[in-house]
Amino acid sequence: MASRLSTTSYALLSLLVLDRETTELGMTGYELKQRADRTLRFYWVSPAMSQIYTELERLDRHAFVSSVEVEDGKRTTRRFAITAAGREALDEWLRTSSTEFPVLKHPIALRLMLGGLMGPDAIKEMLDEYLEQVAERRAELEAVRVMLGDRDEVKYPAQVAEWGLAFFDSEVATAERIRKSLD
Amino acid sequence: MASRLSTTSYALLSLLVLDRETTELGMTGYELKQRADRTLRFYWVSPAMSQIYTELERLDRHAFVSSVEVEDGKRTTRRFAITAAGREALDEWLRTSSTEFPVLKHPIALRLMLGGLMGPDAIKEMLDEYLEQVAERRAELEAVRVMLGDRDEVKYPAQVAEWGLAFFDSEVATAERIRKSLD
């Protein structure tokens, strides 16, 4: 039974299990991508569309999702929902697989290491741009957090969102501190 | 001239440029891996040994590094040092390529999202284990920070280390907050 999928595969399965708690119809690949863009991206990755469809195909082969052709207004779309076997697979993954340590790929820190080659002005510019980008992303995530509210069914997703917000706040604090130290 | 390498390739080149500021001899692939394990891993990745050698081969083909067979005690090792062309390539990369936004792959947050499937006890266990691991890593990075001291030649690497420490501190704060909220 322990046919291990990639973490990304389980991540998509997770989105489908959360979806199932609120709706009946399942999701299209397209919708799954939108959901990943809004949430998953902040603490994992948002896979490319092509990747989403490939993973859904794989999950379908494992019978972890069911795919149904649905009349969606005028066109027919393929909607995916997690199956009992899928929920079990997710559960087994949670229970038996070891939890990896987070990986942070931080191009700004990487470049800052070469501050000697960049010079203070270029560093400040880079940090300022980063601060702007963080502010944007933070606002997007904050919107997600607000939308979740304090409903009990989504308390864990809400905590994850808060974790992401705390990360951004920490990033802002550090970037600003370093920026100031350059004057 | 703009033959773009992967970011990891530039990251290794960065380690070599910093090495050159303190020593003359260059580094072996093995030493480069150790250096990456100690520092790069905290804000980028530490590539596998095989990857290191592959990248060094590539950098050599571009003439961004020079490789010299050196009598190293009793055995002959291959030592790599960055070239003028390599320094220029690194400089051009810093000036002309766009800085990507950081990517955080956070398996603990990913699993926390499924808190409903895990249950409070399993979550607490996961967070406790994470806190332990963070403490370990933080200690390793702190040791690096201490070793760098306040020498001006390494002030940027020192700031990067501090950035990493701040990240870990933020992680501890968040994990502890969530842990407490479960009681």
Add this chain to the structure above:
DNA sequence: TGTAGCATGTAAGCCGTTACATGATTGA
């Protein structure tokens, strides 16, 4: 009528990992 968004895929190729293979040197 045309463009933006919805929707679904295939193909080529890069990046990086694990597994495999080999051998020298140091120190317990």
Add this chain to the structure above:
DNA sequence: TCAATCATGTAACGGCTTACATGCTACA
């Protein structure tokens, strides 16, 4: 002498991206 560490690679393969291809639908 035996294990750990130093040292250097090749081969197979997985995961994921970009580019390419196609077509429908809503709406301005």
